[in-house]
Amino acid sequence: MNIPKIQIQSTPARIGLDIQKPVQEIRQPKANLDIQQPQAKMTIQTTQSKLTIDGYEARESMGYKTSISRTREIAQQSKQDVLEGIARRAEEGQELMRIENGGNPIAEQAKRRGRQPYSSLNIKFIPQAGSVKINFEPGTVDIQIEPQKAIINSTINKPIHNYTPGKVKVEMLQYPSLKIDWLV
Template sequence: MNIPQIQLQTTRGQIALTTQKPVQQIEQPKADLDLQQPKAEMSIHTTKSELSIDSVEMRESLDLRSSASRAAEVAQYSAQTAMEGLARRSQEGGELMKIENGGNPLVEQAKRTGRQPYSSLGIKFIPQADSVKINFTPGSVDIQAEPQKVINNTKTNKPIHNYTPGKVNVDIQQHPSLKIDWLI
């Protein structure tokens, strides 16, 4: 006995996917750099220092006197010696005028003038301590500096961004099918 049969024949459907990748481009341009630094404003005020050295006393102790000082000393010594000589001559003249009072004034005068007095050893250290006078007035320096601010005109540039989105295309590569057949 023949039993009828159904025969099914199927074909699967196939999908084809075609993709186009996305493209992204990013570029960052450099910044436009514009920096300026003005010079600082500076002023300097100074006061000169003063140094004075007075070595007159030291030079005199070393017997290194100026011509004016030496001339004044010689003039004073000469005047004093002349006055002493005048006084001595006047005294001796007075003694000679009174010769009648007795004594021998000529012999006495010769004895006085013929004997030299002893000179002493005058040891002293030269130059004497503190014989040089030093005076110093320090100077001063006043510095005024005023820094200037930086001038910044820098401009940033935005990034350049190009984006092409990707695509997906769906196609049917093989259509599905169903074939039914009867066999008897």
């Protein structure tokens, strides 16, 4: 016996998509910033300190002379020492010039120069206590500072936003179909 048969043939649908992606661009410009810091106002007022030292009595009690007379004595002694030094060097030069006469002038000069008399380091007299008069007047310092506030000017810039929306294009590449057949 022949049983009828159904034969079904289908073709699926095919869709094609053409997609353009969206483009978004965001930029944030920096803020405009202007900061100024004025200098602080400062005033300083001072009075000088004063120190006086009177050592006249101490020098007198030790037998010292005034600085003017002492300076004159030292200048005279220095002049005398210079003249003696010049004479000694001239004499030593003359001895060296006559080296052909015999003897050993370099060694003899070294012996003379090498022997120097010892000096005494004793303290002979101490000045009286309280003979140096010291007076000190301290100075003063007055500092006044007036701070200045900072000047800040800022401008905010809005963000720059560009947006291009995306597109989707749909097209039917293949339409669906259904074919039904009877077979007997």
